[in-house]
Amino acid sequence: MATEEQIQAIMKLREDWQDEDDQRDENLPHVFEGIERIDNLQYGDDKQWNLLDVYRPQKRDGKLPVIILIHGGNWCYGTKDTYQYYGMELAQHGFAVVNASYLLAPQVVFPGELDDINRFVTWTITHANEYGFDLDNAFLCGDSAGGQMTLQYLTIWANPNYRKLFGYGQPQIKFRAGVLNCAPYFMLTQKLWTSTKAYYTDEIMQHQQAMVGTENHFNDQIPPLFIATANNDYLRDDSMKFAGFLMAKKHPHVAKVYGDEDHQLKHDFMINQTNALAKQATLDEIQFMKKYIK
Secondary structure, X not given: OOOHHHHHHHHHHHHHHHHHHHHHHOOOOOOOOOEEEEEEEEOOOOOOOOEEEEEEEOOOOOOEEEEEEEOOOOOOOOOHHHHHHHHHHXXXXXXXXXXXXXXXXXXXXXXXXXXHHHHHHHHHHHOHHHHOEEEEEEEEEEEOHHHHHHHHHHHHHHOHHHHHHHOOOOOOOOEEEXXXXXXXXXXXXXXXXXXXXXXXXXXXXXXXXXXXXXXXXXXXXXXXXXXXXXXXXXXXXXXXXHHHHHHHOOOOEEEEEEOEOOEOOEOOHHHOOOOHHHHHHHHHHHHHHHHOOO
């Protein structure tokens, strides 16, 4: 159970970050040009949190490669609304996009959010014919905490021994690449915020290290990875450390730091679809994913 201090920290974080997100997105249209959006499809039992949107090009011919999004928010903030504009931007380039909400701390603790991710990945597989998803060309993408869980879920998908720890079945989907935006890595050695400890509790960090330590289960079946960060991202060094980890393993990846002296870019800058450098980052990610479509 979360402490009063943790709950207060979460409430303050949610208020502050919601204000920032609202200001960022206030002038954007509900539907981007050329996009069909289908909102609030239920993928699990919770009628508030187990909801997802699907974005697709209005003009399409046959199945579409599918991107599944995992929004960020320190495991305690955010919904699919956080990612709707980024998701529609991706869809404008010929992808179907599945954009989901999931239960948050303190309502759930680790690995409860991954359980929901597994549910909406399963929903994507089950409804592939209905929505025209090409399951042989799938991509997983997340920012911040969602980026961490993107890597974690790809590792679960790629490593059957790790998957057994979570009790998930084998997802019948082919992830061709993953996109990790401004994510934290190496959670066993992270200095956790007070709010974060409502999800990664002290007990979990002590007794479930085999599940938390994703990097210890890394293998070459994990698909190529795109790592994006910013010059003023407080998690920038995490991205560079993880890029070094991949380089040592000779694992295919691209790592980019966006921004310069004249463009001080902050954490999760790429979500802002009114920013030119964010759009460039999105284009870079799209080009990376398209390279692996088969």
